[in-house]
Amino acid sequence: MPQKAPPPRKGMPSPELDEPTFRERFRSQFTDPAFLPLDSEIERITSVAWDGYIKGRKSPVTKVAGRGFADPKYELSVDWLAARQAIREAQARHDDKQGPMRFLIINASSRSEHTCPGEMSKSWRLGELSHEVFAGAKGTEVKVLDLSRLTSEYGRKIHPCKACFSTAAPLCHWPCSCYPNYSLGQTQDWMNEIYPMWVEAHGIMIITPVNWYMSSSPLKLMIDRMVCADGGNPDPTLTQGKDASLAKQVELDGWNYPRHLAGRQFAVVVHGDVEGAENVRRSISDWLRFMKLCPAGPTAELDRYIGYWKPYATSHDELDADKAIQEEVRNAARTLLQGVQGDKMGKFTAAGTDLESPRQK
Template identity: 50%
Template sequence: MSTMPRKGQHQKKLTRQEFHEKFQNSFIDPTFIKVKDELASVENIAWNNYIEGGHKAPLTEKAGPDFHDPNYDLSIEWKITQKRLVEAEKKQKDLATKSRVLLISGSARNDATCPSEISKTSRLLSLAASELENADIETDILDLSLLTSDYDKHIHPCKACVSTAMPLCHWPCSCYPNHALRQTNDWMAEIYEKWVAAHGVIILTPVYWYQAPSVLKLMIDRLVCADGGNPDPTLTQGKDAQKAKKIELTGWNYPKHLAGRAYGLFVHGDVAGIEGLRRELSDWLDWMGLIDAGPSARLDRYIGYYESYAESHEVLDKDELVQKEVRNIAKAVANAVLKIREGILEQPDNNVEPVRRK
């Protein structure tokens, strides 16, 4: 069986004129005219970095003794993220620390951007947060709508390294930043740490066109490295696809870096799609080895079925049952977290060797 990577899809590089047009598109505001000469100089450097190659990770240092190849030049930015994950994992496993739950709002709407109004999801998240605080559990809030309102904040898309070979997908992701392509300010470095530090996770999200909102799906795709990802990029000498294929075919153990944490879900909508999305999210979290906090912690509900968008917040005001159900999700996750940390609760198939690994 050949392990040679297949080639032939990648498009040609931009011409100098095409690069110029793309670069200048970020500076069409007339206020930049007074620094056009300076921008031209920056553009010229950026063009050279783009054409030359080798500027994906311009700042590197030797991997060190904790890696397979201690002399490999690893990205300093990646090493900083990796060290933060190691420290977060140590603290998460320390029974002397307080329990911690990550609350994730999957809505793209907030009142600092075009919709001019907060999301119902953020309101429901606040209810869950208050219940967790009542249970003396620390909360960490991840509001994915900040992708639509914060300056230059990004979750860049997954490049699907897994589909070439699992060891090519590094934990944490090493695809970004890519400075040569100006793929920078990737929020996932911080988001990975939030997941690792948590003992439980609750995702609250609306349905957009029968699917997860794009801000949530971006995060989900980039968490693929948490399920089977390679924690040592020196094994594959960075992104050497052929080496990664050989390693996988020799035998890969698909480490589940987030397994054992508790989870809860609340999916809401106004017309259709809530049950399908709730099942998809449950299946995804189950696959990664997280432990559901029971049927009352995995809910899908309509809020204002076929009622006007304009009055959706007023409908939520009146729907006290939905509000109570969200509070119950938090209570269930709090109970599950405590039982997991006491060693009372774990996945029933935790010690069963899987027949098929992937």
């Protein structure tokens, strides 16, 4: 029976700033005394930013959706339309039978010698071992998504998920349309570059440390923003943008929850110092399975400790000495490679079963 959508629940306090607070916050990014000679120009820019904020100009540049959308006359953000086109091109590369096998290695550590820690991460080193495996095979293309860039590169951001999906699945657009939000200064979001990297890949390998019993914060930011890939709405005109009431009704009228990344294979490597590696590995693997990605094989999912209860200062030395984990990571990459090779040939492959483990017990 048809079900009428309930109204969206309201009642949280408003986050709207008054003008003095907004101006103080906006101008705080120009604290460097080198900006003092430009004070009048900054004041004019601040006034424009305030006007965009108070009038809510989230997407100031739009164009009509055009053919292929439920409402061809609806105005969509040019940023979103460009992101959609990049995903469509990535999907075409993924589907090209004559193209290479495409692998994506994700370094999920936030540590880098290019910022405060002053030293590379072990995740990066393990990713290099995996890269050698993929790049050494014929007919492959390998990309590296280095999430440590969030902490070390100017203008690299992954804004948090706004949880549109929890209001109604069709309100969560594929790709995400929550960003950029120019009125709130929520710009320079990386995800529109990251989505096509996932879409074009046949095999995805995530390598992450354990941070306080959990995955790293850069990885968690990306994971949350991948929700639109799992049931998200590829047509924002269905919901007239972010109309929560309409989105609820669209879902209740029948929603097919499209799995935009289904069928891609994955490997997961989690390394820790003291505790939590198994739980983090399981949570990441479960998440990928829930999105209908396929585990390449048992040897493609790995959780280990490097320098267990040893000083952090010597952790890289511990990795140097641990030849077993180095080979296990290579085996995880080899398993993913075999799985993708079998899939490309249209054959079921029990990937990794012929690889000898460096640890029997």
